[in-house]
Amino acid sequence: MNIAMAAQIISWGVKAVKAIWDVVQAAMQASDTVTLEQLKENVKKILDERHDDWVKKIREEADKALLEAAAKAAEDKTP
Amino acid sequence: MYRNLLAASLLLLCAALLVACSDPARIARRECDRLTKLTQATEVNVKRETRAVMLDVAKTEGKRRGEELKAQGCLSAMATQPSTALEDPCKGIVAASEKRYKERQDKVEAAAKKADAAIYAVYPAIAVVLDLIETIQAGAKASGWQAKLTAVVAKAAQTYADCVAAYDAFKKVITGGGGK
Numbered sequence: 422m423n424i425a426m427a428a429q430i431i432s433w434g435v436k437a438v439k440a441i442w443d444v445v446q447a448a449m450q451a452s453d454t455v456t457l458e459q460l461k462e463n464v465k466k467i468l469d470e471r472h473d474d475w476v477k478k479i480r481e482e483a484d485k486a487l488l489e490a491a492a493k494a495a496e497d498k499t500p
Numbered sequence: 501m502y503r504n505l506l507a508a509s510l511l512l513l514c515a516a517l518l519v520a521c522s523d524p525a526r527i528a529r530r531e532c533d534r535l536t537k538l539t540q541a542t543e544v545n546v547k548r549e550t551r552a553v554m555l556d557v558a559k560t561e562g563k564r565r566g567e568e569l570k571a572q573g574c575l576s577a578m579a580t581q582p583s584t585a586l587e588d589p590c591k592g593i594v595a596a597s598e599k600r601y602k603e604r605q606d607k608v609e610a611a612a613k614k615a616d617a618a619i620y621a622v623y624p625a626i627a628v629v630l631d632l633i634e635t636i637q638a639g640a641k642a643s644g645w646q647a648k649l650t651a652v653v654a655k656a657a658q659t660y661a662d663c664v665a666a667y668d669a670f671k672k673v674i675t676g677g678g679g680k
Contacts, residue, residue: 455533457637461630464536468623476612479551480605483558487601490559491579494566 524646525633528653532626532633535660539622542667546619550612553674557604565597611673618666625656 455463566579574590583595629652636645 457529457630457633460529460533460536461627461634464623464627464630467536467540468620468627471620473616475547476550476609476616479554480609482551483554483605486555487558487562487565488580490562491565491569491597492562492576494563495569495574495576495579497566497570 524649525636528629528649529633531653532629535626535656539619543619546615553608561601568593608674611670615666615670618663622659622663625659628652629656
């Protein structure tokens with residue numbers, strides 16, 4: 422009788438521990454802003470989308486701005 | 501009896517919370533998330549600041565070129581032509597302007613490229629950490645996995661520190677405070 426009761430109590434204890442562990446895991450996951458999969462995907466996307474010529478594009482834009490500013494200043498009638 | 505059960509449950513809950521919070525893989529993943537966001541913010545700053553400073557240099561130099569050409573009586577059309585297509589004194593003005601402009605923009609461009617390279621070294625380092633976390637979470641815990649995880653996280657953190665240093669160097673160059 423005592424052994425059966427002890428086994429029952431141990432079984433309840435194990436179930437209680439598992440339930441608490443599941444709740445804690447769920448709470449920790451809910452508090453995460455991003456999952457491992459999302460983070461991996463995000464990093465992969467950044468690396469895939471990388472393009473080296475962004476400085477070159479800015480330089481081209483700047484070259485145009487230089488000529489426009491030069492022409493504007495040269496045409497300016499004010500002394 | 502019930503009071504003891506309640507106390508035991510609370511103790512179990514606290515223990516579970518402690519274990520969950522101190523999970524090395526979880527801590528490492530959070531660090532990766534933090535580093536990714538910080539690196540992305542640095543990347544945005546470098547691109548925005550490079551564009552701002554390069555356009556500013558171009559407009560300032562353009563204005564100076566135009567004013568000098570006008571002062572020498574050159575035609576305004578000469579402001580948009582390369583120095584090689586012109587005769588002196590207009591040629592000399594445009595050539596000097598081209599030299600100043602190129603020197604300044606080359607310096608900014610080199611600093612921006614250095615910062616960009618440092619930024620893009622961080623992401624692969626983070627990817628290594630994430631791959632290891634995935635392996636660990638899948639249950640494939642090889643011996644010494646905690647030390648290995650610590651090492652790859654430290655490597656990612658160091659790569660980010662290098663990226664910050666490169667950004668600081670870039671800021672010095674664009675503000676005219678240095679740059680080799």
